[in-house]
Amino acid sequence: MERASKKEYTVSQVNRYLARMMQEDFFLSHLTVSGEISNLKMHPSGHIYFTLKDQASQLSGIMFAGKRAGLGFRLENGMKVLCTGRIGLYEQGGSYQIYADSFRLAGQGDLYLRFEALKKELMEMGLFDPMYKKPIPKYARRIGVVTASSGAAVRDIVQIARRRNPFVEITLFPALVQGEGAVASIVRGIERLDKLGLDALIVGRGGGSIEDLWAFNEEAVAKAIFDAETPIISAVGHETDTTIADFVADLRAPTPSAAAELAVFDYMQFVDDLSSYTYSFHERIEKKILFLRQRLKEKELKFSVLHPKAILQGKQHRLLDLQNRLQNQMGKALQSAKENLQDYGNFAKLMERRLSEDKARLSRYQSFPHLMEEKLLKARHSLTVYQDFPRFMEEKLAENRHRMQLLSEQFDALSPLRLLSNGYSYVRDEEGRRVSSAGKLTKGELLELHFSDGSAKARVEEIESKSGQINRWHS
Numbered sequence: 001m002e003r004a005s006k007k008e009y010t011v012s013q014v015n016r017y018l019a020r021m022m023q024e025d026f027f028l029s030h031l032t033v034s035g036e037i038s039n040l041k042m043h044p045s046g047h048i049y050f051t052l053k054d055q056a057s058q059l060s061g062i063m064f065a066g067k068r069a070g071l072g073f074r075l076e077n078g079m080k081v082l083c084t085g086r087i088g089l090y091e092q093g094g095s096y097q098i099y100a101d102s103f104r105l106a107g108q109g110d111l112y113l114r115f116e117a118l119k120k121e122l123m124e125m126g127l128f129d130p131m132y133k134k135p136i137p138k139y140a141r142r143i144g145v146v147t148a149s150s151g152a153a154v155r156d157i158v159q160i161a162r163r164r165n166p167f168v169e170i171t172l173f174p175a176l177v178q179g180e181g182a183v184a185s186i187v188r189g190i191e192r193l194d195k196l197g198l199d200a201l202i203v204g205r206g207g208g209s210i211e212d213l214w215a216f217n218e219e220a221v222a223k224a225i226f227d228a229e230t231p232i233i234s235a236v237g238h239e240t241d242t243t244i245a246d247f248v249a250d251l252r253a254p255t256p257s258a259a260a261e262l263a264v265f266d267y268m269q270f271v272d273d274l275s276s277y278t279y280s281f282h283e284r285i286e287k288k289i290l291f292l293r294q295r296l297k298e299k300e301l302k303f304s305v306l307h308p309k310a311i312l313q314g315k316q317h318r319l320l321d322l323q324n325r326l327q328n329q330m331g332k333a334l335q336s337a338k339e340n341l342q343d344y345g346n347f348a349k350l351m352e353r354r355l356s357e358d359k360a361r362l363s364r365y366q367s368f369p370h371l372m373e374e375k376l377l378k379a380r381h382s383l384t385v386y387q388d389f390p391r392f393m394e395e396k397l398a399e400n401r402h403r404m405q406l407l408s409e410q411f412d413a414l415s416p417l418r419l420l421s422n423g424y425s426y427v428r429d430e431e432g433r434r435v436s437s438a439g440k441l442t443k444g445e446l447l448e449l450h451f452s453d454g455s456a457k458a459r460v461e462e463i464e465s466k467s468g469q470i471n472r473w474h475s
Contacts, residue, residue: 012091019089022096028087033059033098034106037079048075052083052098061085063100070102072116080106111210115217118244122219127226127248134231134250139265140199142169144230146189149174153206153235153256160260165267171198177205182215187224194228201228202259203245204235216243225249235259333397340404341379348376350436354424375407426450438463 009017022028035052042048046065051058061083063071075081085100105112122128143161147153154172161168173189176182186203193201203225205213215221216236225232225248234249235256246252253259351372379400427435428448435447441460449456 011094015089015091015094018096019091022087022089025087030084030086032082032084034082035059035080037075037081038077040075040077048100050075050100052081060095060097061100062097063103067101073103073105073112075103082106111214115244118217118219118222119247122222122244122248127222132226136231136233136251136262137199139270140263141167142171142196142198143263144171144173144193144196144198144201146173146175146186146193146201146203147205147256148177151206153204156255156257157202157235157260160257161264164261164264165270167267168264171196176215178208178212178215183218183220186215186221190221190224190228190232194230198230200263201230201232202235202253202256202263203232203249204253204256204259205237206256207238207241213237213241213243216245218244221245222248233259233263330394330397337397337400345376345380348372350434353436372407372410375403379403421452438465 033052035054035058037050038053038058039051040048041050046068048063048068050061050063052061053059063085082104083098083100084102084104085098087096088099089096126132145154145157147157149172158170161170171193173193175189176185190201190203203216205216213236216234222244225234225245231250233251233253234243234245235253235258236243236245237255239254251262253262426449428450429435430446430448432448435441441447441463443460443463445460447458447460449458
């Protein structure tokens with residue numbers, strides 16, 4: 001006989017029931033679970049999803065974004081933690097998980113809290129302030145090392161230092177780096193090597209657990225590093241290990257090997273750089289000398305141009321040029337004066353002949369020809385003097401101009417035009433030359449007669465000389 005069927009429940013009802021039971025359970029509402037973090041996922045919303053596991057089981061978990069404010073360190077996979085929260089059921093998935101309120105490091109939690117507390121205290125004291133950091137010398141020759149006398153750390157430091165610079169001097173203080181007495185030994189090593197006037201110190205050790213490295217998290221070591229006059233490079237553990245000494249030191253190296261790289265300069269590279277600098281220095285010096293020589297030449301040239309002697313020479317050349325130009329102008333003026341005087345001389349001869357012919361009519365001017373002759377003689381004499389003394393030409397020319405002005409006024413009284421107006425005429429041949437004698441004419445020659453009011457052309461038909469021969473010519 002079949003058993004009577006019981007009441008049926010949906011999945012949602014079952015999950016809701018279980019969720020309520022877990023919420024009401026005092027034990028599950030607040031407990032701390034120890035385990036190793038795995039499957040860690042930081043969601044963009046701020047929630048942290050993770051799994052806590054041990055050797056036999058695992059438990060899913062979540063920390064909501066609002067709870068992260070109390071998280072004092074960064075969660076990482078493989079980290080052993082103590083997770084405090086409540087166990088609840090995720091109804092939609094039908095799985096239970098822990099809703100974390102806080103995390104503490106398991107086993108090492110107390111050391112971590114001590115580390116954070118000392119770090120905060122020393123930071124407030126200013127021991128980490130960059131203003132107190134001393135620069136590591138670029139070309140250190142004497143290096144001090146505070147570490148264990150045996151172990152990989154000291155071997156790596158010495159090997160790398162010798163490889164980079166075989167001439168570097170290394171002074172080792174064999175210190176205890178873990179266990180009882182390690183703090184005092186490290187402090188003593190820093191203080192002793194600091195008094196030797198070395199270029200830099202390396203303080204550190206190889207990798208290990210947080211307990212092994214703890215001596216470098218003590219306040220005494222931190223203050224010894226801070227008080228040292230010598231620049232200090234910390235080299236504690238591996239790159240992922242961080243100690244208080246790293247924050248106080250002038251420079252942190254991720255490993256002891258890296259500390260040797262930072263402290264000791266590469267000698268071969270130094271030699272190469274020195275050769276390059278020497279070549280560059282000589283090249284720059286040569287360019288500088290060449291440039292300065294060029295500048296000196298420019299200054300000398302400029303000085304030679306602006307020197308008073310050069311300026312005076314330039315003025316002298318200018319004066320000579322002006323003198324030459326003056327002499328040329330005076331020569332031209334003298335030549336022009338000669339030509340003018342020649343014309344005046346010819347004209348005077350003509351006037352003398354005219355005056356001789358009209359002597360009776362111009363009796364009141366009997367004394368004038370004598371005066372004119374005297375003036376012309378003086379002019380000829382002056383001309384001879386000017387030829388012999390060119391430097392007085394300008395003065396003489398002025399005097400002659402004045403005299404010629406007087407002569408011109410006197411000549412004007414006997415000007416040919418005036419003579420022409422009195423019934424005389426002026427005769428030129430076909431080539432425009434003056435005709436002053438009947439003996440120079442030829443029969444049939446064309447002449448030009450100039451009167452006071454015009455001119456006329458005539459042809460010679462007859463020529464009558466003083467002997468009485470008559471030549472007729474018509475216009």
